[in-house]
Amino acid sequence: MVVLYIVVGLIAYLLGSISFSVIFSKKFAGFDVRDKGSKNAGTTNVLRTVGKKAAAITLICDILKGVVAILVALIANKLVEGSNGELLVQIAGVFVILGHTFPIFFGFRGGKGIATALGVLLITNYQIGLICLVFALVIMLITRIVSIGSILAAILFPILTIFINENYIVGNNYIIFGILIALLVIFNHRANLKRILSGTENKLSFKKK
Numbered sequence: 047m048v049v050l051y052i053v054v055g056l057i058a059y060l061l062g063s064i065s066f067s068v069i070f071s072k073k074f075a076g077f078d079v080r081d082k083g084s085k086n087a088g089t090t091n092v093l094r095t096v097g098k099k100a101a102a103i104t105l106i107c108d109i110l111k112g113v114v115a116i117l118v119a120l121i122a123n124k125l126v127e128g129s130n131g132e133l134l135v136q137i138a139g140v141f142v143i144l145g146h147t148f149p150i151f152f153g154f155r156g157g158k159g160i161a162t163a164l165g166v167l168l169i170t171n172y173q174i175g176l177i178c179l180v181f182a183l184v185i186m187l188i189t190r191i192v193s194i195g196s197i198l199a200a201i202l203f204p205i206l207t208i209f210i211n212e213n214y215i216v217g218n219n220y221i222i223f224g225i226l227i228a229l230l231v232i233f234n235h236r237a238n239l240k241r242i243l244s245g246t247e248n249k250l251s252f253k254k255k
Contacts, residue, residue: 047126047128050122050126050129051133051134054118054122056141058119058137058142059141059144060150061111061142061145062115062141062145062147062149062156062159063145063151063152064107064111065087065151065156065157066108066111067088067104067157068152070092071100073100074097075097077095080155082095083095088157088161089104089108090250092104108146108162109162109168110165112162112167112168112169113165113166113168115166119135120134120216123135131216132216132217132219135216135217136220136223139170139223140227140230142166143159143166143227144159146162147230147234158231158235160196163227166227170214170215170220171210171213174203174213177202178199181199181202182195183195185199189249190250191242191250193238193239197232197238200228200232201228203224203228204223207220207223
């Protein structure tokens with residue numbers, strides 16, 4: 047049975063390791079997005095350095111990585127009698143984000159996992175996922191800083207798991223899972239936190255150039 051959890055974690059990690067931001071930046075602009083802008087392999091940097099089309103496709107694909115990883119966990123739970131579906135989902139959720147952050151196919155230089163984490167949240171519990179999404183967007187609109195919205199939404203996730211005990215795809219005990227995801231997101235944004243505190247964090251511009 048332990049092998050099942052290892053296999054699901056490995057598959058999720060490999061899915062997360064597909065760095066669409068790098069793939070699409072090379073396809074649409076001919077360069078590695080990690081060599082431009084903030085050097086981050088994520089949607090925001092693709093938006094700034096490549097354009098809206100590539101950013102939109104990257105965002106959708108990164109979200110789908112999280113969704114597919116959870117679906118793999120659910121299929122494994124159905125196929126193997128006696129497996130713990132709740133644990134499988136949580137393993138898949140954590141490892142797909144780890145894959146996005148440290149992709150084995152791209153020199154372990156990945157993104158911060160926000161879009162992939164959103165995919166995980168939306169399929170694990172659509173109610174919590176939507177609340178975190180709306181909350182993040184509101185914070186981003188107010189501050190014009192993507193990282194602040196991302197960090198605060200990640201912190202909100204484990205708090206919501208305490209008060210919301212329904213609409214989970216399987217089980218309902220996700221507090222530890224939520225804390226792990228929040229810590230991982232905060233860790234991935236450690237450089238952003240330094241820039242936020244120093245007042246040098248990049249801001250989004252909603253004006254047409």
